[in-house]
Amino acid sequence: MGAVPSPLPPVKIALLGPGTVGSEVVRLLTQEAEDLAARVGAPLEIVGIHARDTSKDRGPHIPRELLTSDASALVAQADVVVELMGGIEPARTLILEAIAGGASVVTANKALVAAHGPELYEAADAANVDLYFEAAVAGAIPLVRPVRESLAGDHITRILGIVNGTTNYILDEMTRRGLDYDVALRQAQELGYAEADPTADVEGHDAAAKAAILASLAFHQRVALADVYCEGISAITADDVIAARETRQVIKLLAIAERTEGGVTVRVHPALVSEDHPLAGVHGAFNAVFIEAESAGGLMFYGQGAGGTPTASAVLGDIVSVARHKAIGGKGPRESNYAAHEVLPMDAALTRYSVRMAVEDRPGVLAAVAAVFQKHDVGIEIVRQVPGQTHAGLILSTYAAPERDLRATVEELRASDAVAEVKSVLRIEGE
Ligand SMILES: NC(=O)C1=CN([C@@H]2O[C@H](COP(=O)(O)OP(=O)(O)OC[C@H]3O[C@@H](n4cnc5c(N)ncnc54)[C@H](O)[C@@H]3O)[C@@H](O)[C@H]2O)C=CC1
Ligand SMILES: N[C@@H](CC=O)C(=O)O
Ligand code: NA
Secondary structure (H helix, E strand, C coil), rough: CCCCCCCCEEEEEECCCCCHHHHHHHHHHHCCHHHHHHHCCCCEEEEEEEEECCCCCCCCCCCCHEECCCCCHHHHCCCEEECCCCCCCCHHHHHHHHHCCCCEEEEEEEEHHHHHHHHHHHHHHHHHCCCCCCHHHCCCCCCHHHHHHHHHCCEEEEEEEECCCCHHHHHHHHHCCCCHHHHHHHHHCCCCCCCCCCCCCCHHHHHHHHHHHHHHHHHCCCCCHHEEEECCCCCHHHHHHHHHHCCCCCCCCCEEEEECCCEEEEEEEEEEEECHHHHHHHCCCCCEEEEEHHHHHEEEEEEEEEHHHHHHHHHHHHHHHHHHHHCCCCCCCCCCCCCCCCCCCHHHHHCCCCEEEEEECCCCCCHHHHHHHHHCCCCCCEEECCCCCCCCCCEEEECCCEEEHHHHHHHHHHHCCCCCEEEEEEEEECC
């Protein structure tokens, strides 16, 4: 019988941040140890867990003896560092220390990858180690690998989707259960969906970070967070939700990255989506992303975008990949940033508006309103009259036009004496 190969030495795992996601990653690394070892080709050994407070009891899956407050010492002894603390610092410094020490890194930290991705990619490349971040975009949904690897031979032209679970949960609860915004936000926090500072979720910054990461991978160039137009949902009211329902639409926070002849635009904002569109059926903290590519055509990715356990699935997948590279050799793909499409401002994006307003109840008002649209070369597709108490209500939907013209139209409507109040302006996507 041939010599039995000696088992490979354990791959040493250091975990930073045993919180909502981190505690689930530790639980799964422990409970699934046998299967994971078989898949990696070597055992995975958790050599330490860095936490701010090592005295706090963290339940049965976080052994007290593994807790340490000395992150640098822990990182120095690991083959793979799993960063699940969030925030920019000290996560960035610790990841750079890990890479400099020859460790591969798995992170779910989209704020960090969006803000400092190039620095981290270059450091990982120079040290010939992996930097994986599948969990950073759309939680459990495999999206980073398909864009970075499976579609590396294609030309992606458009990405449109829901990439933040917290805001989808809030808007969905407001739409389907008439829940108040603040109550829905609190519930999302209790369910472990929201960022430590939920402003990142509701003001769109989390989705913008994910959009910047996806656009950089999809268009093979660096798209900075500052290049992403970002508008959140904190101004969305119950009236907006009711008005959307009356026109058979729902409100979703969408991330949209487009590459055209003129260049690249990346934007995050609330939008009206037809009730007949698949995105309207994305409920709770689920995410869904449509990708259009020249050869592949249309693709749709759907799944849980937030939550400790679903996110831990994506983290574990990355751990298996990088641990396998550590155990038996190999390395994941490097950053691809050869392209140089012009990154265009939001003004250049082609969008459609739905403008809900209260107008004076007198002859000639409709003509006066229409004249404003005509002046800015914005076509009106649909005019709906809605009942109003003291004024007549109008909802005008436009054809696609450059954002700059749409915005100028709304600004002039606000100043018009035919218009008592512009109640809301929402873009229309996903018809
Ligand atoms: N919660 C979710 O559904 C998802 C979260 N993520 C990302 O995963 C990361 C972790 O998120 P959660 O587990 O939800 O956050 P969390 O707030 O529940 O856990 C963070 C953990 O790191 C610790 N921590 C934070 N700053 C620290 C510091 N300076 N030093 C030591 N420990 C520190 C906290 O005490 C806590 O134990 C974040 O980057 C987040 O954006 C990604 C996808 C989904
Ligand atoms: N707060 C984020 C967590 C996952 O990325 C979200 O709600 O999507
Ligand atoms: Na993902």
